[in-house]
Amino acid sequence: MFLPLHRWIWHNPERCARKLFSFAETEADGGRDLVRAAELTQDPTLRRLFIVHAADEDRHAQLFRGRGTVLRRTLPANTSALFQLNWVSPGERGLDDLRVHGETDASLLAFLHLSEKAAAGHFATYVDALKDDPLTSQVFREVLKDETFHMNYTLAQLTRIAPQRHRTFLWKARAGRLWKAYLRLMSAIAGVMGTVMLTLQYFILLPPFAFFAKRAERREPRGWIEIPQDRGHSLTSQY
Amino acid sequence: MKILGISAHYHDAAAALLVDGLPVAAVQEERLSRRKNDAAFPMAAIEWCLERGGIEPDDLDAVVFYERPMLKFDRILTCALRAFPHSWRSFPHAMKNTLGEKLWIRGIISSQLGVPRQKVLFTGHHHSHAAASFLTAPVREAAILTADGVGEWAAMTVGQGTREAGHTAISLFREIRFPHSLGMLYSTFTAYLGFPVNEGEYKVMGLASYGRPTMADAVRKIVPRTQDGGFRLDLGYFDFHTTAKRSFSNKFVDLFGPPRDPLDPIDLSTPEGQRFADCAASVQRVLEDILVETARALHDETGLPDLCLGGGVALNGVANHRILQESGFERIFVPPAPGDAGCALGAALYADRIHFGQPDRDFPDHPFWGPVVEAGALASLAREDRLPVEELDVPSLIETVAQDLAQGRIVGWMDGALELGPRALGHRSILAAPHTVEMRDRLNRDIKHREEFRPFAPVVAAEDADRYFELPPGGKRLARFMSGVFPVRQEWREKLAAITHVDGTARVQVLDQGMAPRLYALLKAYGRLSGIPILLNTSFNLAGEPIVNRSVEGYLTFRRCGIDVLVAGEARVTKRVMEKTA
Numbered sequence: 136m137f138l139p140l141h142r143w144i145w146h147n148p149e150r151c152a153r154k155l156f157s158f159a160e161t162e163a164d165g166g167r168d169l170v171r172a173a174e175l176t177q178d179p180t181l182r183r184l185f186i187v188h189a190a191d192e193d194r195h196a197q198l199f200r201g202r203g204t205v206l207r208r209t210l211p212a213n214t215s216a217l218f219q220l221n222w223v224s225p226g227e228r229g230l231d232d233l234r235v236h237g238e239t240d241a242s243l244l245a246f247l248h249l250s251e252k253a254a255a256g257h258f259a260t261y262v263d264a265l266k267d268d269p270l271t272s273q274v275f276r277e278v279l280k281d282e283t284f285h286m287n288y289t290l291a292q293l294t295r296i297a298p299q300r301h302r303t304f305l306w307k308a309r310a311g312r313l314w315k316a317y318l319r320l321m322s323a324i325a326g327v328m329g330t331v332m333l334t335l336q337y338f339i340l341l342p343p344f345a346f347f348a349k350r351a352e353r354r355e356p357r358g359w360i361e362i363p364q365d366r367g368h369s370l371t372s373q374y
Numbered sequence: 375m376k377i378l379g380i381s382a383h384y385h386d387a388a389a390a391l392l393v394d395g396l397p398v399a400a401v402q403e404e405r406l407s408r409r410k411n412d413a414a415f416p417m418a419a420i421e422w423c424l425e426r427g428g429i430e431p432d433d434l435d436a437v438v439f440y441e442r443p444m445l446k447f448d449r450i451l452t453c454a455l456r457a458f459p460h461s462w463r464s465f466p467h468a469m470k471n472t473l474g475e476k477l478w479i480r481g482i483i484s485s486q487l488g489v490p491r492q493k494v495l496f497t498g499h500h501h502s503h504a505a506a507s508f509l510t511a512p513v514r515e516a517a518i519l520t521a522d523g524v525g526e527w528a529a530m531t532v533g534q535g536t537r538e539a540g541h542t543a544i545s546l547f548r549e550i551r552f553p554h555s556l557g558m559l560y561s562t563f564t565a566y567l568g569f570p571v572n573e574g575e576y577k578v579m580g581l582a583s584y585g586r587p588t589m590a591d592a593v594r595k596i597v598p599r600t601q602d603g604g605f606r607l608d609l610g611y612f613d614f615h616t617t618a619k620r621s622f623s624n625k626f627v628d629l630f631g632p633p634r635d636p637l638d639p640i641d642l643s644t645p646e647g648q649r650f651a652d653c654a655a656s657v658q659r660v661l662e663d664i665l666v667e668t669a670r671a672l673h674d675e676t677g678l679p680d681l682c683l684g685g686g687v688a689l690n691g692v693a694n695h696r697i698l699q700e701s702g703f704e705r706i707f708v709p710p711a712p713g714d715a716g717c718a719l720g721a722a723l724y725a726d727r728i729h730f731g732q733p734d735r736d737f738p739d740h741p742f743w744g745p746v747v748e749a750g751a752l753a754s755l756a757r758e759d760r761l762p763v764e765e766l767d768v769p770s771l772i773e774t775v776a777q778d779l780a781q782g783r784i785v786g787w788m789d790g791a792l793e794l795g796p797r798a799l800g801h802r803s804i805l806a807a808p809h810t811v812e813m814r815d816r817l818n819r820d821i822k823h824r825e826e827f828r829p830f831a832p833v834v835a836a837e838d839a840d841r842y843f844e845l846p847p848g849g850k851r852l853a854r855f856m857s858g859v860f861p862v863r864q865e866w867r868e869k870l871a872a873i874t875h876v877d878g879t880a881r882v883q884v885l886d887q888g889m890a891p892r893l894y895a896l897l898k899a900y901g902r903l904s905g906i907p908i909l910l911n912t913s914f915n916l917a918g919e920p921i922v923n924r925s926v927e928g929y930l931t932f933r934r935c936g937i938d939v940l941v942a943g944e945a946r947v948t949k950r951v952m953e954k955t956a
Contacts, residue, residue, distance in 0.1 A: 156637075163918070167409075167918065167919065170408075170919075170930060170934070171408050173930055174924075174926050174927050174930055182930075183759070186930060186933060186934065190934065203637075207637065326470070329466065330466040330470075333466035333469050334466055337454075337461075337462055337465045337466070341454075341458060342458065344455050345456070345459075347455075348452055348455035348456050348458075349455070349456055349458070352456050355551075357600045357606050358550065358600030358601065358603070358605070359548040359549070359600070359602050359603070360549055361548055362528075362533075362546050362547060362548060362549050364545065366498070370495035370497060370724075370729045371492070372442065372496065373442050373443050373444035373445070373479075373480065374442060374444045374445050
């Protein structure tokens, strides 16, 4: 149904490159999560499979990054500013982060199975949408092969370790994904509302304070500033 | 007294536990969560520290946070006001970021740990740095210099510390305030050169050796000196104070040329690659000049022979070497974790010695305060995968591993308790023979996946160090925690090609037998086999991952890369097919 939309998105090399870099990041993150899962599981078979899976994700990241880099080189020089990844704001975590340490093997496998299934569906669509760009399409084709393996092994292992309850775990994982999608949406809406409110406050309330702050800054001495010797004495104060 | 120190929320969260004035446990959150530079509230680190100390949160006399959140908020808000109206984009982000969690630390600590609010204390950010540096150093009196990106308001401080029976004091005399910050200057160039901020500063330092400081005058133009010996940043060249998106302005680009695209590799054979190297060399030179002059003035003022350095800028080993040689100080002490992670320990020490007035104690002079590796866990993991495992007595293990290294094998080495701080100092290291460029390239290609211009560090026993490295007086102390970069002696450079940087230097670790006895024994055994008792020592992790902690993490890292042999405690694991590859 969304094929025309995807064709439109992927037709533009700049958007295409940007999406490939974003996929590369996602795959690399996924690889790290799988390594963490391998570190935490007590099941040797799962440990081996998670490591293979992590290596696949790393390879996918390289494929996406490689193709993105090639596409980016075809763009006019002035678009490169859009790719500046020059500031990292550390310490932030998204709501959709997979908290591997909080999952059991079964719940993790269910989550992985659904994620891989969803990704396989998306990538199959992209293969169709990229008929005019066989090289990028080939990247997705290669990744898709692995996704099929990932989908199958996660389901097979889930059935092995929870033969009676694997469907329950899958339903729980589906519900979890829906809940996370809901949280993501609400969080995005709250974020936009917060930004609008704070921006309004910025322009309505702050100008007089900004005036005084700028005036105070001009009076501030340059270079070294003496530290009052009583500063730091009270550890109960947050100021 | 039982005091828990915490650092969190900006980079490298950590927790540290002091019992009766001595450290019992300290660990960075990233080593437990396995997220590199994890800045989240360090719940796992706190739980581990309390468990290690065998105490409940109720037993704590105080929980000390490493900075003052309200004062920090004051700085963020004031900077937004000063930059009005250019800060309109960053203001909502900054407010949401701060008001969400970072401002309510007292409540968060109180609720997460279940301790009364009055037990939660706050030290100044730079007081924490100063305490982490001075109160862990084996000195009674020293000058103190701290420098980083920014704490609350201060970005650089100078002062003095005194430890006497019954009286410990840290007095910070002066500060340079944000946005005028050497850390931000260096981070701006880090971003300009296409490296991730708070992580890529090492790369700038490594790249600097390939360039010449041809743009030093341009850098000085954007960091003019003040009449009192300080400095300021010409804010027209920077954007970090107005936006979180970009740290340098268009004027900066006009002065230094187009920034490097982070996705393009640096090719030093091209003029553009050389321009970036020259740029790195220039900012490095200016940073060194300012630090040396500041330290020299502090030496003249205090007349003391010892200097304690703290803050993230103290990780700049090239600058530390110059300070040692040119400032007049005889010895320089840099703790193993001079950055924010070490502030957890610094905050706890400050509260213990100064706030509560507890008696001074000599601090154990090593960085090993984290979880201890289990040899048995490694052996059982390897057996599950049917890999060859040996469990040897220590002398046999040392001899066998020395032979591995002499045969060109790369060894993952896990021994005892995990280090606190960014450097692998012999308990979670990847070790290799230091002699050939091929070994360096193999490590880069098969394990670390990092830029070719970044050097690897050597480790050498203290009594052998002078033979191979040009260490000035005080150099061994600075090299104890790999805090200085020193020249490799000319006659050894060819035989130490894997650890000799392009400018003939190395960030050497000088090892005392008492600090890491097994690694020391391994160095000696390797020396007997190869004739040169030096090993290449790099941190035991892969790109984008924190240093390994437990056996399983070391084991899975070993499985995923080109490490040939893994050692944890007395267990030695090899891959099925091992060939002499270097």
